[in-house]
Amino acid sequence: MAVWTSGSYDIWLDEQYALGDLIYEMTLEEALDEISYRAQATIVVTPNFPGIKPGQAVRVLGKPYGGAEQVDLLHPAVVWQCENSYERMDRLTVTMYDRTIYLAKSEDEYVFPGGMKADERLRRYAEDWHIQLGQLPDTGIKLAKAMYRSENIYAMIMKDLKETAKKGGPMYRPRMTINGLELVEIGSNATVWSLEPSENVMNIMQKRTLEGAVTKVKVLGTKAAGDDVVAQVLAVEEGEIAELGTLQKIVQDSSFQSVSEAKEAAHAMLTGVQETISVTSLDINTIRAGDKVDLAGSGMELIAMSVRHELGDPGKMVLELGSPELVRRRYYMNESV
Template sequence: MSEQTSRFYEVILDKQYALGDLVESLTLEESLDEIAYRASVNMRLTADFPGIRPGQEIRVSGVPIGGTNMVYLLHPGVVWECENVYGSSDKLAVTIYDSTIYLAKSEDEYLFPAGQTASQRLERYASDWGITLNNFVDTAEVLRKNVYRSQPIYSMIQADLKETARKGGALYRPRMTPNGLELFEIGSAEAVWALEPNGNIESLTQRRTLEGTVTKVKVLGNESDPESATEVLAVEEADTDQFGTLQKVVLDSTLTTVSEAVKAAKGLLSGIQETFSVTSPDVNTIRAGDKVALIGSGMELIVTSVRHELGQPGKMTLELASYDYVKRRYYLDGSI
């Protein structure tokens, strides 16, 4: 980063080494498909460089838009990967994740009784992995008995949060903060940043496609006899005359009644899939799951992924979709 930029951003290694003057580029990336916030740092090496290795503690700080003091942007973080390039000028590329990466990369088995909530189960995962919880919410919806065989911890968390959404609960996402892991409700951040096509947006791409469109849903019950057809609990359809028959078959062990199956089927019906890509000056505190307003469209959209190219000025690229799209794509899709 330039000397001017380094006044607005800092990378601290092992709580003592300030690397800002060595950093040439710094990006932060996050997606609803993944749990961990990721930073990519490219830096030059000097004779007095302290050295860096995977596993070391590291954090990224920056001055938010409209602010004067630095805040943590990625903390607590861990050095995950280092790549040295040696030549006339030695370079180092470092990949950093927040500490939820351990929930994505670690596997285990769990047996959970019926009657627990996703919050209670997340408390168990966090406790077993030594992760502090912060500002923890009650997801309220009671979950069924679950036996999770060997799989990543994050896969279990996703299954718990999907079941919560399918039972009518809110949409939640684990998010690491400097004070610990919290359950963030999608779209609930107090600050809703406005994006204006003729103002702070550099480019705006709107995509509309039938890829992912569902006009007919068939919900199946639990398979009782491998040699017999599975019981059909519900069939719902809409807009087949306009878009044709695009059928989705759902096998969801949490759906045990016809009324539950009908509700789930209707929730998966969808017409044209619409998403947006936005490039604009950077707002470095925007995270995946935040809500933004697209001025002039009357739409409030959810950030499904974000890439911050930090600097003065910085740039960000956002992928955006409606709340209903996010619910279908990330919480109602797939079997659990």
């Protein structure tokens, strides 16, 4: 039997079959280090079940928190994997992704001249891969020349977005919407949901660690040197060495056009104690990775770094939250480009 009977959620297959009455359980998951929004549903197989196979078009709908009408939660999407099991009843577990999954699973090569911006490069990827685009902001930052060889398209997109952030631009995240592929600025959501420990929050876990801390950054040049010659040092920035000890990161990045750019990026990589907050609460099914969230009483500006929605009536969600500074360091300053 299905977990919910109120009609809050549904799965449409090939725009022909509504499977809501057959859903046993369903989750939606997303994280900032993954491009695709993922749904997993366990479906009860009945005699009139239409059958599901990988490659079919699918969409997940649900009533948003406080809303009365169903909206698209995952669309456009594709069936990626199917697993049958039997334990007192025949069940099918279906894994679905939004269609950015094709960018994560496909490789190509590109050579881009210097001076292009991340949004311009995304238009090029989309044109070559016949991907519909929604709204794209002007990302503003001119990028260095890039040679991408046999990499997946998502990795290329993220290198472009990381370089944008490293050079002082906003943090953007690719997101598939019903209008097409868009770039969403981290923390720019118009509706900011408030989580109240005395009302809708079940559990809060706060973690503080030196794992991932950086108290000294050395930026090296990328010009070729002989085996017996050390690389040129462009910049050295130091942080909380006296308090936390020396935790040094070496960066060798071809995108820096000046020493001042290297120093600015090195300073942005400095980080002390890493603090994250994990919250389990009643589900607000429209919260996405990259959204700003208000945790009452925390006194912090927080971004959802990962989200897991366990859909139901009522549902439950688990969020991993961090500051915008932590998001920038962890996801946008964490590797050379």
